[in-house]
Each structure stands twice: as structure tokens, then as C-alpha cells.
Amino acid sequence: MRIMMNVLGFVVSVPLLSSQGVAGSEVPTSRSIAAPLGFSSACARYDWLCHGRRSGKLDDGQALRVLQQVNRYVNASVTPAEEPGKSFYWSAGNIGDCKNYALLKMRTLIGMGFPSNKLALSVVLDRSGSNHMVLLARLNSGDYVLDNLSGGVKPWHRTGYTFLVSQNFKRKGSWQVTLAGPRAGQFYED
Numbered sequence: 139m140r141i142m143m144n145v146l147g148f149v150v151s152v153p154l155l156s157s158q159g160v161a162g163s164e165v166p167t168s169r170s171i172a173a174p175l176g177f178s179s180a181c182a183r184y185d186w187l188c189h190g191r192r193s194g195k196l197d198d199g200q201a202l203r204v205l206q207q208v209n210r211y212v213n214a215s216v217t218p219a220e221e222p223g224k225s226f227y228w229s230a231g232n233i234g235d236c237k238n239y240a241l242l243k244m245r246t247l248i249g250m251g252f253p254s255n256k257l258a259l260s261v262v263l264d265r266s267g268s269n270h271m272v273l274l275a276r277l278n279s280g281d282y283v284l285d286n287l288s289g290g291v292k293p294w295h296r297t298g299y300t301f302l303v304s305q306n307f308k309r310k311g312s313w314q315v316t317l318a319g320p321r322a323g324q325f326y327e328d
Contacts, residue, residue, distance in 0.1 A: 164281045165260070165274065165294050165301050167314040174261060174303070174313070180228035180241070181311060186248050187241070188311040190255040198277045204250065205275050205291045209284040212243045216286070236271040239286035243273045260304040262297075263321055270299070276307055295319070 181188035196204065217233045230241040240259055248254050256276045264270040264287065273284040274294065281294045294301065300319035306312040317325055 163295065164276060165304060165316050166318050167304065167306075167316055169315055170306075171303055171313050171315050173305075173311075176226035176228045176237075177313070184230060184241070184245070186245060186254060190308065190310045191248070191253070196252070198279050201252075201275070201277050202282070202291065204247070204252065205282060205284060208243055208246050208250070209291050210289055212239055212246060212284075213286050213289065216242060218286070236286055240271045240273040240284070243284050247275070254310065255307055258305040258307045258310075260316065261302050262299040262319070263302065265298045267321070269302075272297075272299070274304060274307075 215232055216239050218235070219233050220235060228237050228241060230245050231238055232242070244254075244257050244259070247257060252275075258274045258276070260272050260274050260283075262270050262272055270285075270287070275282045275284060275291070279293075282291050283294050283297050283299070284291055285297070288297075295318075298320065300321035301316040302325075303313050304316045306314050
């Protein structure tokens with residue numbers, strides 16, 4: 139899946155961030171960037187995706203249990219499938235690729251009362267260097283990743299992924315450059 143090829147050209151000239159993140163940290167962000175193709179049309183279909191709503195508060199222990207349950211449930215309920223001709227169509231359906239998993243996890247969590255301003259989509263390079271989408275959940279102890287390639291919810295810095303761009307937690311219709319993780323340095327100009 140090549141979600142970000144249109145965005146990476148803009149990312150190359152971003153100066154090196156002073157912090158690549160540490161345990162318990164949030165994924166670092168720098169500047170705004172255009173959303174990946176397909177995001178705008180998904181926003182038009184799914185009001186919950188781009189309009190942040192605050193709701194109940196959970197402590198980190200409760201939140202992590204809920205995140206683990208939703209991650210496992212959605213991973214088991216979605217049928218993985220490449221969507222020929224639909225690489226830029228984002229759906230929260232039960233059949234599809236990593237975008238479908240991430241969207242369905244977000245919709246499920248928001249439906250359960252998880253604050254939407256604590257959830258954001260993120261495009262990463264997985265361990266093999268392929269583009270991949272995950273869901274980030276921001277807790278008091280840092281950002282955690284819900285991923286269809288993992289049964290467990292992990293802090294972002296323990297995934298082995300390179301984070302490229304992420305949905306803005308506060309302004310849900312906006313995206314930001316993240317550039318953090320093992321391969322982030324290859325996107326910087328020296």
C-alpha cells in the first residue's frame with residue numbers, strides 16, 4: 139500500500155527533531171501536512187472521524203484494558219483483503235486492509251465512550267519498510283499503538299515502526315508530520 143508517496147516529497151526537507159521520543163512519550167510532531175488521499179472523502183462519510191468529541195475519562199489502567207480488548211476484537215472480526223482499485227477508499231467495514239482495521243477500532247472506541255480527541259490515525263513504515271496504518275491512543279503515560287499486525291497494544295516507540303504522518307489529535311481534520319522511529323533519519327536532509 140502506498141498511502142504516503144504523495145506526502146513523502148514534502149517530508150524530506152523537515153529539520154531533525156530534537157527528540158525521537160522516550161518511554162512514556164507522545165509521538166513527536168512538527169508541522170501540518172496534507173492528509174493522505176482518501177481521508178477527506180472518509181471524513182464526509184464518517185462524522186466521528188474528523189470531528190473531535192470529548193467524553194468520559196478513563197485512568198491509564200482502564201484505558202489499556204479497553205484498548206487491548208478492542209484491538210483483539212477488531213483484529214479477529216475483520217477479514218484481511220487487498221482492495222484492488224480502492225487503495226484510496228477508506229472504509230470502516232469488516233473486510234479490507236490496515237485502513238479498515240484502524241478505522242473500525244476508532245469507531246468502536248468512540249462508540250464505547252473513549253474520547254475522540256485521544257485517538258488519531260498514523261501512517262508508518264512497518265518493519266519491512268512498507269506503508270501501514272495504525273491507530274494511536276493518547277494516554278497520560280504516552281501514545282499507544284493499536285495494530286492489526288499485533289495482538290498487543292504497545293507504546294509507539296516499542297513497535298519498531300517509523301512514524302511518518304499522523305492525524306492531529308485536537309484538530310481531527312488535520313494531519314502532522316511525525317517522523318520518529320528507526321528509519322526517521324533517512325527522511326531528513328543533512
